[in-house]
Amino acid sequence: MERLLVLVRHGQSEWNLKNLFTGWKDPGLTEKGVSEAIEAGQQLKDLKLEFDIAFTSNLSRAQKTLDLILAELGQTGLTTIRDQAxxxxxxxxxxxxxxxxAREKFGEEQVHIWRRxxxxxxxxxxxxxxxxxxxLPYYHAEILPRVLQGNRTIIAAHxxxxxxLIMELENLSSEEILKRELGTGAPIxxxxxEEGNVQSVQDLAA
Structure with missing residues (x-):
């Protein structure tokens, strides 16, 4: 039985482009962000991947990215669960x-501490x-059980x-995860x- 989990960071947002701290605000995707999401869908299609269920956040940039990916896969009706977790x-x-x-106002060192x-x-x-x-509690309660049941799962988030999630999946330390950069619109x-441990990982941004 295949236990497939795909993670995708949303495509470039309008606030990514403007170099703003975005958080829970809800800007849309840029044209580049739309293209990145479509490309992610094409990459997954080329690998002949399909999904049984999708998860995303309550923010539109992640939802739109997921919608564009699923459209490329011909899976626009896929069961999708949205949660602010x-x-x-x-x-x-x-x-x-x-x-x-922010660096000018608070100092470069302070902003670096907040970010990293x-x-x-x-x-x-x-x-x-x-x-x-x-x-992580949401992942263990709602997502991992479905993956272990054989539901091929995609998460479009931030x-x-x-x-x-990557820190947990790849057993990274708090120092290691801070150095991990995630490309926009790049599936992992x-x-x-059967116990939820990673057997293999393929980062399509690499």
Whole structure:
């Protein structure tokens, strides 16, 4: 029995393009982001992958990315579950702020700590550790059981919610996951054993 799990970060958003902290705000995809999502669908189609169920966040950039991928696969009617547990990390008070402006206001070192430490959140926001604390229980309760039953599963979500999953799947340390960059619209294909451990991983951005 195949136990397939595919993770895809959404295509480039309007706020990615403007270098803004996005978090739970809901900008749409850029033209490039749309193209990235379509390309992701084409890559999965070339590999002859199909899915039994899809998960995404409550944010439209991830939902639109998923819709475009499924359209390429001819699976527009696929059962899709949306949940804010898969939302991007909440950047709190710096949401909507240009990253360069944030460095000028708070100092480069402080902004670097907020962005790249594991457990230090920005004011009013979430750290990666806090993001993982909502993503991983949802994964274990709602997603992993379906994968283990043989449901081929795709998740379209966000850089940090997916980092939380990758940290768990690949047994990475808090230091290792902070160095992991996820390309927009680039599928990562995992095949799991009967206990949910990763047997193989294929990163289509590589």
């Amino acid at each position: 898969l939302n991007e990390r909440d950047y709190g008070d710096i949401t909507g702020m240009n990253k360069d402006e 430490s594991f457990d230090v959140p920005p004011p009013g926001g979430e750290s990666l550790k806090m993001t993982a604390e909502r993503v 850089g940090n919610s997916l980092r939380a 294909i995992y095949r799991l054993d």
